[in-house]
Amino acid sequence: MNATDRTPADLLSSALAADPARPLVTFYDDATGERVELSVATFANWVAKTANYLQGDLAAEPGDRLALLLPAHWQTAVWLLACSAVGVVAEVDGDPAAADLVVAGPDRLDAARACSGERVALALRPLGGRFPAPPEGFADYAVEVPGQGDRFAPYAPVDPDAVALVVGGEELTGSGVGARARADAAAAGMPEAPRVLSGLSYDTWRGLSYGLYAPLATGGSVVLCRHAERLGAEAAADREASEKITFTAPSAT
Numbered sequence: 001m002n003a004t005d006r007t008p009a010d011l012l013s014s015a016l017a018a019d020p021a022r023p024l025v026t027f028y029d030d031a032t033g034e035r036v037e038l039s040v041a042t043f044a045n046w047v048a049k050t051a052n053y054l055q056g057d058l059a060a061e062p063g064d065r066l067a068l069l070l071p072a073h074w075q076t077a078v079w080l081l082a083c084s085a086v087g088v089v090a091e092v093d094g095d096p097a098a099a100d101l102v103v104a105g106p107d108r109l110d111a112a113r114a115c116s117g118e119r120v121a122l123a124l125r126p127l128g129g130r131f132p133a134p135p136e137g138f139a140d141y142a143v144e145v146p147g148q149g150d151r152f153a154p155y156a157p158v159d160p161d162a163v164a165l166v167v168g169g170e171e172l173t174g175s176g177v178g179a180r181a182r183a184d185a186a187a188a189g190m191p192e193a194p195r196v197l198s199g200l201s202y203d204t205w206r207g208l209s210y211g212l213y214a215p216l217a218t219g220g221s222v223v224l225c226r227h228a229e230r231l232g233a234e235a236a237a238d239r240e241a242s243e244k245i246t247f248t249a250p251s252a253t
Helices: 008-018 041-059 076-087 172-187 204-218 233-242
Strands: 023-029 033-039 066-068 089-092 101-104 117-121 163-167 170-173 194-199 221-226
Touching: 008 041, 008 076, 008 172, 008 204, 023 041, 023 172, 023 204, 033 041, 041 076, 041 194, 066 076, 076 089, 076 163, 076 204, 117 172, 163 204, 170 172, 194 204, 204 221
Parallel strands: 023 221, 066 089, 066 101, 089 163, 101 117, 194 221
Antiparallel strands: 023 033, 163 170
């Protein structure tokens, strides 16, 4: 990573410049059998499109608060990096009623209706599929984002020392996210450019660090597993071998 990398969006830009073809996020849903692998380039493209949608169609500005009501999922990772690119504060499991806009999965739509601002719904279907019918009062992410631009430039510079992420009631700045993620990787003994396996949820810093930020900050990649508890021991071992895992996130305590 470069000395100028201050925010998670900066880290992604450096990863894209260094090796756009390497894997960055591999996602499994063991309830549906879904597997999707995103290279740095593909992931960055999704982030650019989402950031353009956030800044343009949704008119979000730096400092706006976005309640993120999504599970550990590759599209959640995209939204976290898009918020960083725009300067929007991503509040994981934040209060929709107090947020400027909300992004929610299919099981959180009722709660998300408390937001008086823009509302975006994600079906979380395999291959980023859309809802059969858009939920009333929500824009369907899978409909709105594919047509957005492939390159993103913020209207205003993003302050790396401004609050960028809220999780578990704790506020972190953009620069703080990267610094803390690097410290986590060092403390955990992650190898160089780790291939991290994580079945942790995204509702804690621990889950976000192992499941996204630490691999990104150290030039690595993550294999993100949702509903991993449904996987038997033999299948879990096979996955570690086939995905060439070099570090496994500790189980939640």
